[in-house]
Amino acid sequence: MEPGFLKEIPFTNAKIIYQNYVAVWCSDLVILSLSELAVSIAFILFVKLELYHIC
16 A cells, blocks of 8 residues: 555545535435425415414
8 A cells, every 4th residue: 555545545534524414414404494394384374274264
C-alpha cells in the first residue's frame, strides 16, 4: 500500500458520512413537510365539516 492510498481513506469515509447526513436531513425535511401538509389538510377538512354542521 502506498502512502497516497492511506490519505484517500479518511476522505472517502468523510464523503460517505456527509452523504448519509445530507440524506437523513433531507428525509427528515420531507417527513416534516408531509406531516405539516397532513395536519393542514386535516384542519381544513375539520373546519369545513364543522361549518357544514353549523349551517
